[in-house]
Amino acid sequence: MDETMKTMMDGVRERKPLIHCITNYVTVNDVANALLASGASPVMSDDEGEVEEITAISAGLDVNIGTLNSRTVISMLKAGKKAAAMGHPVLLDPVGAGASRMRTDAAMKLLREVRFTAVRGNVSEIKTLSAGSGTTRGVDADAADAVKQDDLASAAGSVKGLAARLGLIVAVTGAVDLVSDGERCFAVFNGRPEMSGITGTGCQLSALMTAFLAANPERKLEAAAASLCAMGLAGEIAWGRMQPGDGNSTYRNRIIDAISNMTGETLGAGARYREM
Amino acid sequence: MDETMKTMMDGVRERKPLIHCITNYVTVNDVANALLASGASPVMSDDEGEVEEITAISAGLDVNIGTLNSRTVISMLKAGKKAAAMGHPVLLDPVGAGASRMRTDAAMKLLREVRFTAVRGNVSEIKTLSAGSGTTRGVDADAADAVKQDDLASAAGSVKGLAARLGLIVAVTGAVDLVSDGERCFAVFNGRPEMSGITGTGCQLSALMTAFLAANPERKLEAAAASLCAMGLAGEIAWGRMQPGDGNSTYRNRIIDAISNMTGETLGAGARYREM
Amino acid sequence: MDETMKTMMDGVRERKPLIHCITNYVTVNDVANALLASGASPVMSDDEGEVEEITAISAGLDVNIGTLNSRTVISMLKAGKKAAAMGHPVLLDPVGAGASRMRTDAAMKLLREVRFTAVRGNVSEIKTLSAGSGTTRGVDADAADAVKQDDLASAAGSVKGLAARLGLIVAVTGAVDLVSDGERCFAVFNGRPEMSGITGTGCQLSALMTAFLAANPERKLEAAAASLCAMGLAGEIAWGRMQPGDGNSTYRNRIIDAISNMTGETLGAGARYREM
Numbered sequence: 111m112d113e114t115m116k117t118m119m120d121g122v123r124e125r126k127p128l129i130h131c132i133t134n135y136v137t138v139n140d141v142a143n144a145l146l147a148s149g150a151s152p153v154m155s156d157d158e159g160e161v162e163e164i165t166a167i168s169a170g171l172d173v174n175i176g177t178l179n180s181r182t183v184i185s186m187l188k189a190g191k192k193a194a195a196m197g198h199p200v201l202l203d204p205v206g207a208g209a210s211r212m213r214t215d216a217a218m219k220l221l222r223e224v225r226f227t228a229v230r231g232n233v234s235e236i237k238t239l240s241a242g243s244g245t246t247r248g249v250d251a252d253a254a255d256a257v258k259q260d261d262l263a264s265a266a267g268s269v270k271g272l273a274a275r276l277g278l279i280v281a282v283t284g285a286v287d288l289v290s291d292g293e294r295c296f297a298v299f300n301g302r303p304e305m306s307g308i309t310g311t312g313c314q315l316s317a318l319m320t321a322f323l324a325a326n327p328e329r330k331l332e333a334a335a336a337s338l339c340a341m342g343l344a345g346e347i348a349w350g351r352m353q354p355g356d357g358n359s360t361y362r363n364r365i366i367d368a369i370s371n372m373t374g375e376t377l378g379a380g381a382r383y384r385e386m
Numbered sequence: 387m388d389e390t391m392k393t394m395m396d397g398v399r400e401r402k403p404l405i406h407c408i409t410n411y412v413t414v415n416d417v418a419n420a421l422l423a424s425g426a427s428p429v430m431s432d433d434e435g436e437v438e439e440i441t442a443i444s445a446g447l448d449v450n451i452g453t454l455n456s457r458t459v460i461s462m463l464k465a466g467k468k469a470a471a472m473g474h475p476v477l478l479d480p481v482g483a484g485a486s487r488m489r490t491d492a493a494m495k496l497l498r499e500v501r502f503t504a505v506r507g508n509v510s511e512i513k514t515l516s517a518g519s520g521t522t523r524g525v526d527a528d529a530a531d532a533v534k535q536d537d538l539a540s541a542a543g544s545v546k547g548l549a550a551r552l553g554l555i556v557a558v559t560g561a562v563d564l565v566s567d568g569e570r571c572f573a574v575f576n577g578r579p580e581m582s583g584i585t586g587t588g589c590q591l592s593a594l595m596t597a598f599l600a601a602n603p604e605r606k607l608e609a610a611a612a613s614l615c616a617m618g619l620a621g622e623i624a625w626g627r628m629q630p631g632d633g634n635s636t637y638r639n640r641i642i643d644a645i646s647n648m649t650g651e652t653l654g655a656g657a658r659y660r661e662m
Numbered sequence: 663m664d665e666t667m668k669t670m671m672d673g674v675r676e677r678k679p680l681i682h683c684i685t686n687y688v689t690v691n692d693v694a695n696a697l698l699a700s701g702a703s704p705v706m707s708d709d710e711g712e713v714e715e716i717t718a719i720s721a722g723l724d725v726n727i728g729t730l731n732s733r734t735v736i737s738m739l740k741a742g743k744k745a746a747a748m749g750h751p752v753l754l755d756p757v758g759a760g761a762s763r764m765r766t767d768a769a770m771k772l773l774r775e776v777r778f779t780a781v782r783g784n785v786s787e788i789k790t791l792s793a794g795s796g797t798t799r800g801v802d803a804d805a806a807d808a809v810k811q812d813d814l815a816s817a818a819g820s821v822k823g824l825a826a827r828l829g830l831i832v833a834v835t836g837a838v839d840l841v842s843d844g845e846r847c848f849a850v851f852n853g854r855p856e857m858s859g860i861t862g863t864g865c866q867l868s869a870l871m872t873a874f875l876a877a878n879p880e881r882k883l884e885a886a887a888a889s890l891c892a893m894g895l896a897g898e899i900a901w902g903r904m905q906p907g908d909g910n911s912t913y914r915n916r917i918i919d920a921i922s923n924m925t926g927e928t929l930g931a932g933a934r935y936r937e938m
Contacts, residue, residue, distance in 0.1 A: 135411045135687045136694055136706050142412055142585035147634050152585065153482070154412050157455040160486035167485060179709040179733070181455070206705070209719060210712035307922070309694035309704065351631055355903055357919030358699050367633030370583070411687045418688055418861035423910050428861065429758070430688050433731040436762035443761060457731070627907055643909030646859070 116378030118326050118336030123149035123374070127169035127324035130193070131317055132156045132186050134176025134205065137310030140366065141172075144314035147370035148340070150321035156182045161189035170198050170324030172317045173224075175216055176205035183216050190224030199227040199323035199330070203316035207231065208238035218242060221276070227323055228279035228334055230316045236282045240272050262286060266295045266386035279334050281319065283312065287338045288386075289331065296335040299382040300342025302349045308362045315341040318369075339381035344368035346380070392654030394602050394612030399425035399650070403445035403600035406469070407593055408432045408462050410452025410481065413586030416642065417448075420590035423646035424616070426597035432458045437465035446474050446600030448593045449500075451492055452481035459492050466500030475503040475599035475606070479592035483507065484514035494518060497552070503599055504555035504610055506592045512558045516548050538562060542571045542662035555610050557595065559588065563614045564662075565607065572611040575658040576618025578625045584638045591617040594645075615657035620644035622656070668930030670878050670888035675701035675926070679721035679876035682745070683869055684708045684738050686728025686757065689862030692918065693724075696866035699922035700892070702873035708734045713741035722750050722876030724869045725776075727768055728757035735768050742776030751779040751875035751882070755868035759783065760790035770794060773828070779875055780831035780886055782868045788834045792824050814838060818847045818938035831886050833871065835864065839890045840938075841883065848887040851934040852894025854901045860914045867893040870921075891933035896920035898932070 128151045133141055142152040155164040158181070165171050171193035173186045193200045202224075204217040217239055221229070229239065266288055273280040274292030281289040287298040305311045319337040326333035348364035404427045409417055418428040431440040434457070441447050447469040449462045469476045478500075480493040493515055497505070505515065542564055549556040550568030557565040563574040581587045595613040602609035624640035680703045685693055694704040707716040710733070717723050723745035725738045745752045754776075756769040769791055773781070781791065818840055825832040826844030833841040839850040857863045871889040878885035900916035 134706070136690050136704075138412050139415060139585065139691060143635055143638065146583050146585060152412075153485070154410070154453055155482075155486070156453065157488065159456060160454075160488035163486040163488070177706055177708065178712075180711060206707075209705070210707070210715040212709065212712035212715070307698050309691065309698060347631075355899075355916075355919065355923065357922030359695055359915040359918035359922070362695065363635040363639060363915060364631075366635035367631065370633030370635070371631065414688050415691060415861065419911055419914065422859050422861060428688075429761070430686070430729055431758075431762070432729065433764065435732060436730075436764035439762040439764070623907075639911040639915060640907075642911035643907065646909030646911070647907065 111375065111378040112381050113378065114332050115336050115339055115381040116374035118322055118333050119340060119372065119377040120374035121325035122321050125325040126150060127321050128153055128167065129170050129172055129317060129321050129324065130155065130165045130168035130189065131172045131174070132161065132182060132189060133172060133174035133313060136176060137313040140310040140362065141313050141317045143366050144369055145317050145321060147366050148318055148321055156185050158185045158188060161185045162192040165189045165193045165198070166196060168198065170320040171200045172203065172320040173201065173220065174203040174205055174313055174316060175213060176313065178213060178216055186220060187223055190220060194225040199320060199327070200224060201316055201320045201323065202226050202229045203313065204229065204231050204235045204239055207235045214238055226278050227330065228281060228319060230281040230283065230319055232312070233282055233284055236272070236280065262297055263386065266297060270295045279330060281334055281338065283315065283338070289334050289338060291331040294331060295386045296331070296383050297386050298335060298338040298342060300339050300346060300380070302345040304349060304361060305345045307358045311341065311345070311365065335383055336377065339383055340369065340372060340377055343377060343380040344372060387651070387654045388657050389654065390608050391612050391615055391657040392650035394598055394609050395616060395648065395653040396650035397601035398597050401601040402426060403597050404429055404443065405446050405448055405593060405597050405600065406431065406441045406444035406465065407448045407450070408437065408458060408465060409448060409450035409589060412452060413589040416586040416638065417589050417593045419642050420645055421593050421597060423642050424594055424597055432461050434461045434464060437461045438468040441465045441469045441474065442472060444474065446596040447476045448479065448596040449477065449496065450479040450481055450589055450592060451489060452589060454489060454492055462496060463499055466496060470501040475596060475603070476500060477592055477596045477599065478502050478505045479589065480505065480507050480511045480515055483511045490514055502554050503606065504557060504595060506557040506559065506595055508588070509558055509560055512548070512556065538573055539662065542573060546571045555606060557610055557614065559591065559614070565610050565614060567607045570607060571662040572607070572659050573662050574611060574614040574618060576615050576622060576656070578621040580625060580637060581621045583634045587617065587621070587641065611659055612653065615659055616645065616648060616653050619653060619656040620648060663927070663930040664933050665930065666884050667888050667891055667933040668926035670874055670885050671892060671924065671929040672926035673877035674873050677877040678702060679873050680705055680719065681722050681724055681869060681873050681876065682707065682717045682720035682741065683724045683726070684713065684734060684741060685724060685726035685865060688728060689865040692862040692914065693865050693869045695918050696921055697869050697873060699918050700870055700873055708737050710737045710740060713737045714744040717741045717745045717750065718748060720750065722872040723752045724755065724872040725753065725772065726755040726757055726865055726868060727765060728865065730765060730768055738772060739775055742772060746777040751872060751879070752776060753868055753872045753875065754778050754781045755865065756781065756783050756787045756791055759787045766790055778830050779882065780833060780871060782833040782835065782871055784864070785834055785836055788824070788832065814849055815938065818849060822847045831882060833886055833890065835867065835890070839894070841886050841890060843883040846883060847938045848883070848935050849938050850887060850890040850894060852891050852898060852932070854897040856901060856913060857897045859910045863893065863917065887935055888929065891935055892921065892924060892929050895929060895932040896924060
């Protein structure tokens with residue numbers, strides 16, 4: 111039983127943070143249900159005219175550029191500044207950064223103008239942010255970019271360096287997830303490769319990470335690591351419940367189900383991670 | 387067997403009303419599938435340039451401000467006026483009214499300018515409309531606002547008074563639902579507390595209520611009450627089918643499944659309500 | 663075992679085409695999961711500022727006007743022209759064409775200005791495109807419009823004529839599906855009537871057809887026919903797995919599940935079609 115992981119999960123269930131999401135319309139329903147499954151509450155709002163008020167009554171802000179448009183990027187900047195000024199955790203999910211100049215520019219502008227608490231993406235996206243440019247194959251990670259366990263130490267060094275340079279928590283997800291606040295770095299081994307056969311597990315994770323950060327503000331790196339373990343563990347539990355004939359749509363449902371049944375004890379017992 | 391409830395449900399299945407929804411992008415897919423499950427048909431359209439034509443070929447209009455923006459509020463006003471002028475039932479779901487000035491103002495403006503048939507919300511939202519202002523915790527009902535069975539008579543009085551003042555049907559949903567046309571008031575006892583652990587049951591209910599009103603125009607209050615019973619009963623039936631390891635995502639699917647299997651007889655046998 | 667159908671399906675699984683979708687927000691999540699289920703990858707992007715870049719890194723473009731608005735129609739034109747210029751397959755799903763002047767005009771403008779590879783709709787929608795006007799009952803096919811097996815030969819003649827006139831592949835879906843490139847015409851008999859009780863099977867099919875076209879560019883008509891067989895067969899397989907108490911929401915999940923389990927062999931064995 112990992113007491114730290116248990117405490118992080120219990121925190122979400124006890125504090126029930128309201129999470130303001132400015133997120134894409136592809137996976138928004140799953141994001142809302144995943145937050146509810148964790149014990150948090152969602153509020154989706156993306157109009158310039160209300161995002162500051164909405165974020166002010168929330169406990170954290172999740173900014174996801176998956177279906178970015180010129181209207182919502184303004185809302186993201188406004189909400190991000192307000193949430194940061196209020197001391198709320200603010201997370202950036204730079205979906206598809208590198209796939210178009212507009213996405214890369216928007217992600218870079220957000221990073222420059224908003225004091226984010228954390229950024230969560232796949233290797234391509236994070237590399238894009240690191241370089242200020244890059245190439246991304248749609249919104250999925252380049253196979254070539256997947257973190258291999260072999261070079262985990264070197265990847266951890268890169269992530270730690272980037273986190274230190276940006277002054278925030280950086281989480282890079284892939285076969286192994288890495289998360290660092292610039293001083294320490296955790297590698298998370300939970301998860302299933304089949305999760306990439308569903309749309310939205312990354313988006314759900316970003317929302318959950320925001321909720322974990324909001325509920326556990328004194329231990330941010332552990333909170334971020336716990337959300338990575340929780341999402342991956344949910345993928346493992348859900349996979350164990352698959353029946354013959356089930357496919358990616360049922361897997362999607364079972365992952366959210368697994369989150370909704372996850373207690374602090376479940377996470378404490380199932381989390382697989384280590385400090386690098 | 388409650389013949390009234392049976393008749394209302396049969397009406398939807400026989401008349402298959404086409405319901406125009408201007409609704410939020412979080413739960414829109416569930417709203418469409420819930421309408422189809424009931425025997426009605428959905429058409430989603432929110433552009434100013436076509437909403438009047440679309441609502442003209444529809445049998446009812448469901449206006450939901452869950453992800454309001456400055457573009458769609460204009461469409462809501464145009465469609466609402468057109469639908470009301472054609473004698474179609476028009477329903478307002480003031481999601482999150484009270485959570486931001488923009489939402490409260492939009493809801494109040496809609497109420498002033500459109501002759502709604504019904505409004506359906508949680509206690510916080512309805513109180514906001516009643517007062518012209520208020521506070522809402524995101525889009526979920528304040529726990530403190532839940533209608534307790536103890537003070538049901540007094541709550542029924544308030545709902546009846548508001549319905550009379552606004553000149554439309556008011557439905558307030560919570561642990562017990564109340565619905566009034568200003569003269570009579572029904573309390574509906576169907577439902578499960580676990581339904582609030584899923585996003586979108588309120589949005590689905592609003593769409594269903596619009597369909598029930600469209601299919602049963604001569605008995606509007608009974609139609610509205612029947613939709614409340616139907617949604618609550620679906621939540622009960624679905625809960626009865628939950629297996630170990632199932633969670634909120636599966637529950638979401640099973641609720642819509644239960645609607646799709648619900649006959650007039652099922653509703654007539656399972657509806658639990660009484661006139662106050 | 664139909665080797666052609668097997669080859670088409672294997673092509674999608676092997677080439678894993680990235681499909682750019684500018685599609686409606688009602689069914690977009692199902693579209694993304696259906697593409698992933700088939701072995702393809704989705705990228706959703708609808709902002710004028712990035713659609714050309716996004717479509718340039720994709721292998722095919724799916725344009726769906728289900729929740730058209732004045733902002734996205736510009737993006738559809740830009741992306742469509744770019745994709746066609748690059749030789750990518752471009753498909754139009756004219757959802758609800760005929761239901762409003764705006765939709766009809768948008769569909770006609772798209773057809774005039776973009777060199778589409780294929781158009782896929784129900785009989786009402788395709789008749790609207792053929793006539794330049796028409797009537798549509800919401801986004802569902804008029805019952806009166808359903809292709810009856812009796813007059814299949816005459817319907818096939820019409821579809822072939824339209825395909826020849828427009829210079830692209832025309833697919834008309836209903837009780838029997840017809841698809842023609844103007845020279846040959848296939849009738850597809852796979853499918854279940856219950857599929858119309860779920861929102862989004864048409865949208866999923868359009869995205870899949872785009873993926874099949876992208877993966878099998880040398881045999882476009884067979885590719886389009888294979889996607890019709892695959893979607894219909896998935897509906898049949900999914901129906902066979904329904905349990906008492908299941909309804910349209912579970913059916914939705916099981917259809918996508920069936921796609922995700924479908925191999926070239928499954929499709930080769932289950933495809934039911936013939937050249938007319």
